Amino acid sequence: MRIGVLTGGGDCPGLNAVIRASVRKGVQFYGFEFVGFRDGWKGPLDRMTKPLDVEAVRGILPRGGTILGSSRTNPLKVEGGVERIKENLAAEGVDALIAIGGEDTLGVATVLGDEYGVNVVGVPKTIDNDLNATDYTFGFDTAVHVATEAIDRLHTTAESHSRALIVEVMGRHAGWIALHSGLAGGANVILIPEVTFDIDEVCGWIESRFARGYAPIVVVAEGATPKDGQMEVSSGELDAFGHVRLGGIGERLADEIERRTKKEARTTVLGHTQRGGTPSPFDRWLATRFGLHAIDAVHDGDFGKMVALRGTDIVRVPLAAATATLKTVPMSLYEEAKVFFG
Amino acid sequence: MRIGVLTGGGDCPGLNAVIRASVRKGVQFYGFEFVGFRDGWKGPLDRMTKPLDVEAVRGILPRGGTILGSSRTNPLKVEGGVERIKENLAAEGVDALIAIGGEDTLGVATVLGDEYGVNVVGVPKTIDNDLNATDYTFGFDTAVHVATEAIDRLHTTAESHSRALIVEVMGRHAGWIALHSGLAGGANVILIPEVTFDIDEVCGWIESRFARGYAPIVVVAEGATPKDGQMEVSSGELDAFGHVRLGGIGERLADEIERRTKKEARTTVLGHTQRGGTPSPFDRWLATRFGLHAIDAVHDGDFGKMVALRGTDIVRVPLAAATATLKTVPMSLYEEAKVFFG
Amino acid sequence: MRIGVLTGGGDCPGLNAVIRASVRKGVQFYGFEFVGFRDGWKGPLDRMTKPLDVEAVRGILPRGGTILGSSRTNPLKVEGGVERIKENLAAEGVDALIAIGGEDTLGVATVLGDEYGVNVVGVPKTIDNDLNATDYTFGFDTAVHVATEAIDRLHTTAESHSRALIVEVMGRHAGWIALHSGLAGGANVILIPEVTFDIDEVCGWIESRFARGYAPIVVVAEGATPKDGQMEVSSGELDAFGHVRLGGIGERLADEIERRTKKEARTTVLGHTQRGGTPSPFDRWLATRFGLHAIDAVHDGDFGKMVALRGTDIVRVPLAAATATLKTVPMSLYEEAKVFFG
Amino acid sequence: MRIGVLTGGGDCPGLNAVIRASVRKGVQFYGFEFVGFRDGWKGPLDRMTKPLDVEAVRGILPRGGTILGSSRTNPLKVEGGVERIKENLAAEGVDALIAIGGEDTLGVATVLGDEYGVNVVGVPKTIDNDLNATDYTFGFDTAVHVATEAIDRLHTTAESHSRALIVEVMGRHAGWIALHSGLAGGANVILIPEVTFDIDEVCGWIESRFARGYAPIVVVAEGATPKDGQMEVSSGELDAFGHVRLGGIGERLADEIERRTKKEARTTVLGHTQRGGTPSPFDRWLATRFGLHAIDAVHDGDFGKMVALRGTDIVRVPLAAATATLKTVPMSLYEEAKVFFG
Known part of the structure; x- marks a missing residue:
């Protein structure tokens, strides 16, 4: 054969x-x-x-x-x-x-x-x-590794300075990488495509974290979106390859958090490093x-x-x-993770 | 409460x-x-x-x-x-x-x-x-990581020199760490406590590997044992903590492989590094x-x-x-891994 | 005392x-x-x-x-x-x-x-x-590690797809992290603050790399800048903390490369992961x-x-x-690295 | 040409x-x-x-x-x-x-x-x-990495149990790997070929560490040797490749520490993992x-x-x-490291 x-x-x-x-x-x-x-x-x-x-x-x-x-x-x-x-x-x-x-x-x-x-x-x-x-x-476990290692690194720098740190991870339609790496990395907020986020609630978690003396870490899947009209979005112009021009959700979120909380926010965009390597x-x-x-x-x-x-x-x-249906994060799992939010 | x-x-x-x-x-x-x-x-x-x-x-x-x-x-x-x-x-x-x-x-x-x-x-x-x-x-996945990383490192050195390399990993009664890390690391022989090994067969795999121009890597669980009477064992004296004095299975195996194949063999004993770290x-x-x-x-x-x-x-x-019974490696899984032996 | x-x-x-x-x-x-x-x-x-x-x-x-x-x-x-x-x-x-x-x-x-x-x-x-x-x-060696590991990961994904990959690393005034990680990671272009880059030359290196069948990896220090008027820059609006709003040099470069070469380009922004961790x-x-x-x-x-x-x-x-003077990358070292450009 | x-x-x-x-x-x-x-x-x-x-x-x-x-x-x-x-x-x-x-x-x-x-x-x-x-x-920096990572992992397990942990690293004639990894890993004792060690002093450091409630980690270069007659050595039989049969210095040291301190001691032998990998x-x-x-x-x-x-x-x-002379660890550097012994 x-x-x-x-x-x-x-x-x-x-x-x-x-x-x-x-x-x-x-x-x-x-x-x-x-x-x-x-x-x-x-x-x-x-x-x-x-x-x-x-x-x-x-x-x-x-x-x-x-x-x-x-x-x-x-x-x-x-x-x-x-x-x-x-x-x-x-x-x-x-x-x-x-x-x-x-x-x-x-x-x-x-x-x-x-x-x-x-x-x-x-x-x-x-x-x-x-x-x-x-x-x-x-491939998923490897991507979660890369993302978790990044979150781990951010923890020390987040604690030494009062600054919100955002990590944008892969996941256009499903938040599995965000959920697993956020849980494994001890993130304070996890945002996934399955649940439209409320920017007020996100800022609330961030501020309660700051109030306890620690800097917040937010893990956001690239496909996560805010509730309608909540965030000043960038032009939203797409490039020839279907990506948002200048400013994915990670950067836009940092921008919005700065506006609202008056605290500095910085973004790490892991991009294709999640797909590569051994x-x-x-x-x-x-x-x-x-x-x-x-x-x-x-x-x-x-x-x-x-x-x-x-x-x-x-x-x-x-x-x-x-291929019949997409496997998305069930609400029960997302709720489970919320224990660690804020 | x-x-x-x-x-x-x-x-x-x-x-x-x-x-x-x-x-x-x-x-x-x-x-x-x-x-x-x-x-x-x-x-x-x-x-x-x-x-x-x-x-x-x-x-x-x-x-x-x-x-x-x-x-x-x-x-x-x-x-x-x-x-x-x-x-x-x-x-x-x-x-x-x-x-x-x-x-x-x-x-x-x-x-x-x-x-x-x-x-x-x-x-x-x-x-x-x-x-x-x-x-x-x-804890298991972490231990498999440590062992796999060690095997990965040995591959390059094994290929540059005609030398057999042995890695002794944890597993007194069950060979899970050896099986998973051996499979993930591309080992040429995996020895587990569940299956008494035949030193002639082991040396056969090693020699066939050498014959094809590559150096063999052997992963051995600490609890693996040879068939009765096959290997010159050390005195077998136990220390006060129940361990074999001077020379676990990894070292004894290297010793025996040298005697039989006339090829140099070196051992890495990962020990407690498999239990520690993040x-x-x-x-x-x-x-x-x-x-x-x-x-x-x-x-x-x-x-x-x-x-x-x-x-x-x-x-x-x-x-x-x-706790009723110990979960050991089923023969079907061990046979599956044998595709990569030799 | x-x-x-x-x-x-x-x-x-x-x-x-x-x-x-x-x-x-x-x-x-x-x-x-x-x-x-x-x-x-x-x-x-x-x-x-x-x-x-x-x-x-x-x-x-x-x-x-x-x-x-x-x-x-x-x-x-x-x-x-x-x-x-x-x-x-x-x-x-x-x-x-x-x-x-x-x-x-x-x-x-x-x-x-x-x-x-x-x-x-x-x-x-x-x-x-x-x-x-x-x-x-x-701290420098650690930052170079983080950046080099990211570049390593990008190599496999870069080769499987014809896509330019950009890594933005730290370095507002000096390109040491970009130079060392770019050299250690085998980058095809390294851009540092000490040398204003010519976007035409950068695209030339990228296209010659594509022409040989491989995807290019560009390492860019956050402080690197193009020659005057060469790139359509974003509004350049600064946030309250002195950073460019939405779109650092890494993203802007990807955008520009897409426009000019008609090849997809994606950016990884390592951000504070370079400052954290063990x-x-x-x-x-x-x-x-x-x-x-x-x-x-x-x-x-x-x-x-x-x-x-x-x-x-x-x-x-x-x-x-x-603190008398800033130690920047000497031209001789940058020239040395150019052996590997393109 | x-x-x-x-x-x-x-x-x-x-x-x-x-x-x-x-x-x-x-x-x-x-x-x-x-x-x-x-x-x-x-x-x-x-x-x-x-x-x-x-x-x-x-x-x-x-x-x-x-x-x-x-x-x-x-x-x-x-x-x-x-x-x-x-x-x-x-x-x-x-x-x-x-x-x-x-x-x-x-x-x-x-x-x-x-x-x-x-x-x-x-x-x-x-x-x-x-x-x-x-x-x-x-190659040296890579070897130090491998050894330091192993020591890092041993720290957590050493602290959870009252057990001495030994790491044997490369270095037949010079103790550079032991010195650097021991310093970077926070070892409690570092033994190098340049200085014949006194097993009584070593056990003293180990016991003072135990006495403060922490488990000691000993880094020993493969070429380190005790003062004459101090340790019950193994037969010392050499294999055909010039290595000590069954029981290098790491294992023999563990054995001796158990005898003298009545505390359990376990050895990790990194072997060729220090020479391989990226x-x-x-x-x-x-x-x-x-x-x-x-x-x-x-x-x-x-x-x-x-x-x-x-x-x-x-x-x-x-x-x-x-090649005129071997570069060994100067006493001044070894003394510097002794701040952290015990």
Whole structure:
């Protein structure tokens, strides 16, 4: 059997660990051959391949990024895209495909499997941890590490000076990184996209913290938003890549806090540092096990499935289920964290 | 209500996070008062207390160790010990007790609750992750971090020189730390207490690795043992504290590998570095949630229970169940890891 | 003898290590007594003290921040400020003062010593490493660590996607952090306050990097500026604390790079994470030795001096010399680094 | 011009950074060509080469180990070895050689240059920091990091339990790593090869520490030795590689402390973790600058020299001077550290 592998969507520590585990077990246990497709769905679309064998995956376990490259190319939006993929898979002699990616990448995989009969096994990937059907996705723990370490560092400087410190973390639609790093870092306020925040309440927490003699630390997910009309927003102009020009929520919040509390506020924007670097041991373990179980699913001919973590077990779930709904932070968890606010 | 808190057994990153979370929620949400008992069961036995309020738990979230101290004192082995504890709890006006500890500490808690009517809630703690009824215990992820980082460092030096490198990690009865760090670190051999190892097979893996031009890394749990009669063991003399004098399994293994393969072998013994330092974000999150849910259980009057992790949920399980059997590494998981051996 | 100690100016990892070393050696070797003044020069000005003995400095070596607090209070700008300080020092029975701080703090110390006869020994402190007369100041190595780790993380994500990544680091007037972290992190462009940058040249380096198939990483000191009129700057409105409102140089640069190169650019702003957290071993070693030598200078009655690092030796230099000129990055070093640009 | 490069001796973080910097500047600024020799002096001896150009050095800055491999082969001890090297250098068209290594490697370089007219420039390398004529060698700061982090972790566990903790660090002939990490980590006893220790005094420090309610941490260099006859030593049997069988000084010290103080003692042996992993920012900066200045020396035709750090400058010193004497810890520095003993 000849297996294709691709990685799609944004960067995420652990991608290489998945690839390595699938290839190692596939070659050594099942006698499979592999071919890597470059740059996500672009690879099978344009027949861009990369040799993939045991030697090619040597030493990549601790490395961030993906040796296969990635892209956000969506073949469903390309005229005749799916047909080209089928042809190219046939031309490459590929019997089954392991697609490692997030909502978009797995959405394509679902269509390819369900409607076009491609043998696909999915591996979930999102740094934001917002994919349903799996307890965690790899990359998330690493991102939480980076954010928690930053919060830890801010604590000492926050206490030496009476200054509010804001940390902007990833999370456009779900606040998992903010919640976990905020809880682990001992933040005084955590703001997530799931709950529109009240700037008066935020300033209240900040002031009560100052009043007790300590400087507040606010963790804000990039997708968090204030209640309507509460904050003087920047022009809101978007750049060509869909981001807010000059001034994300972290900076705007600092600005607003200064205006309202008359206390200095400074922002750290972690940005892509959350997506890079070596994966944490948990993420390497999870990604490795996903890779092992994905190739087992291929071996079993159990296609149209995605591997997922349930407790300490790796299970297989229907691909379609994985992308059906976004996994957001439930209110009960957010309320739990509020014990530490203010 | 007045709540006593104690921490028993060996050190474990996250103990302070549990204490902090219980106190913060207990005081702020439920209006409880707290008293800390020092040095595990020694505290209530000898009425050694420590004030415990919101101020006392400030800033302790990222700190290893325990502000309450710990010990291995077992009041069940002290003449009239349990009665003294009951008296002292009454004298301190304690309505309920949160006991944070491992098998021994929770075993005492079980007896106190079941047989003596003490209102106890347990919080599981073991760096070895070998407690049943919970997916993970806090401290384990931190230990895996320390071990994985060490293995990562050895990789570069192993590759530059043709030398076998051994890492001895914690785990007397269960190989969880060895398994997870070995998998995350890309070790070539992982030896765990659950499986008596065959030194010939180990040397075979090592030599096949050398033959491919790379240096092997062996992760060995301190409790791993060779098949009967296979290794020239050291005298085996025990010190006054029950440890093998001069030469744990890591060193003895290096010695044996040198004899058999004629290749140099060097050992790193991580020792107590695995128990210390700041807890990882995962451990802080888990310990914090354990603390929050333990005080909820107290508030609910749900005694004789232990908090536990199941997937991403914190649940309550009977205390007795927690310590019934040791959670060891199942063979299926060990076999899974063997893909990467040799 | 009774010695006062104060820490002034911005936060800096290593302050506690200085205090600890001076107190330990002062008490144990010289039999001195100590008193801590709180919040920089505000302490002696308003007679705000804190007990300072061997117990008070226990465990503070690895902690960021300062147990004495800090401020930017300048007694020279307070009517009768210097006189009040002299009175308060007398009232506290202080025979000599150790002042730990940067340009401003040491400037006050110089005046107090030279013009008012106060027995002062200075310890240089600036995270920016821009104080003359010492090879390095503590805190700098830690800041370089934080910045280098961020750059390391960006490398993997930069390579997986064709995106320019900007890291904004500290350095208003001197580019030491940018230079060292940029060199250590393998940045493709380093921009420092000492050299006005040409945005066309910067975009040229970025495009040549993209052309070779790799994504560029730009390290920019917060004080770096473009040549006149080259960049569409934001309104430049300053907040009440003297910072640019919404959009520091890092964000503005990303914005400009997107406009010009049509490639996506994303910014990480490290902010105060560079000033916090545990000091690096080098900084602990340097700060500890500064503390030991400062108290030796006090013991020797060698006042009006500052301790300084020269090679591997700690020497004493006149306080006045220390703050005479800013130590900026020499062109020769910047040229050396340009080997790696583009 | 065509330049050969080799790395000799033990592993050391920063080797790759030197290679990269020399190649980058050599190719881009001076138009040189390069050839890598594999495995130290074995490479030119047996004409084992490796292509070395800008592409070959891409991405290696943060990687431990050496892409050229290393060995302890000494051509001076090989019949006709030096002649073979001269022939092979000629056959490879090598005009000049950059030799990166410690005492042994540079000793060979000195002979080749002085007696055989080979154009050699040396780059000093030793993790032990014991080479004369340079303030620091790269790799040392990284080793100190690893050791300090271990000590930091032991502090929390040491305080929670009344147990002495020993850390054995590298340093056969010089105690630099022990001194710096012990000072940075706040160790209570530091034992170095330069000073034969008195086990009674060591136990005295340990007991005084216990008496004050805290657990002692002892940092011991692997080459430290007790006064004659003081400790029951193990058999002292050496393995085939010249190491003490079963029980280095760390373990033997723990054993002796238990016997004498009746307190439990546990040992961490860091071993080769000190030599591996990514170099610290300081080491990357130093190694990079060494590489840049080495190729400048080649360009200048300034052979028979070694690059060295003096303060913040890179200078050139005669190769012979570098290896004349071992740089050991001066007594004054050790005395300075004793403030913190006990």
